[in-house]
Amino acid sequence: MQIDLNDLSRRRLGRVNLDPEARPPRVTVAPGDKEISLDWEGALDDAGNLRKCLACGSGHLFRIKTLPSVTPIFVILAFAGTAVSLFGYANNPIILAALILVMVAELIILVFSRTRIVCYRCRSRYANTQIARYHLPYNQQIAEMTVNQTDELSKNTEQLPGADEAIQNPRLESRRERLSRMRIEHAEEDRLEQARNRDSNGRSSRDSTPGGSDDDS
Ligand SMILES: [Zn+2]
Incomplete structure (x- = not known):
């Protein structure tokens, strides 16, 4: 796997080649032999594909084709x-x-042309590796969401490296849950509306029949 590593402000740190199976916790990049720690915790899925960014831990990655x-x-x-x-x-x-x-x-x-995956948050790029199907092409909405998260993160303390996950995941879940709940409510309303229409139609057709109750006046 070839990684072009960036820091959180998307400044380029350098390129490393590593074996994902070895899971090196630290790598050194060429300029100045700078040491960078990689977060392998939950980074690979069952098939051994990269699931989240090793540099910043973000779970939002997109695929690009490089020519x-x-x-x-x-x-x-x-x-x-x-x-x-x-x-x-x-x-x-x-x-x-x-x-x-x-x-x-x-x-x-x-x-x-080679496909790579890129981290939305820090824009680190991953090449020469298998790419899971669930990594989709660039999406503006997700990009804006991750930018907001990065802003909040930089405002918060940087002493808690695991905090980003804790912030990120509940919000994602609640968003997804909210969407599905709204969808269910919407379907329910539609059903009620249809039932109401059917009722009123039935009543009006009954009312408009000759000899109906309306003619008495
Ligand atoms: Zn990243």
Whole structure:
């Protein structure tokens, strides 16, 4: 596993390569041989995939696809190819062959693009590792939530390293619970509303029948 470590203010600390099975509690990064402690407590799931950030302990990670550095060249080539075909040179066999070559190259790049996971809070990046399916692409809402958490954390004392988990998890749970409760309540209201409508419809149709009670006046 290759990790680009950041601190909580997202400043780059350095890159390390490590074996997740060895779970080294401390690593040294190149500039100045700085020692950084990694938090492995609950960091891997049952399948051995990374579940939370080793640097800051946040459980919010997103996946990104990183493309090889040659990609910009092929983007330019693709645009050139489009322009060429627009100006009607595509009948030329050499240009056609070149267009096909560019397409093949782009396909290869797509296949070899690597997926990484990134921590929302500290933006540490994890590469060369298996990525669990539950890590989804970047989500603005989660990003804002983790920024707020980071602000609160920096306001709070930094003496309690386990405190972030304690703050984070109950809020997540309560949020999820609140959502499901609202959904249930909503469904209940809908059902009552429908029942009421059915009742009133039945009554009005009965009322409007000739010889109904309304005609007495
Ligand atoms: Zn992190």
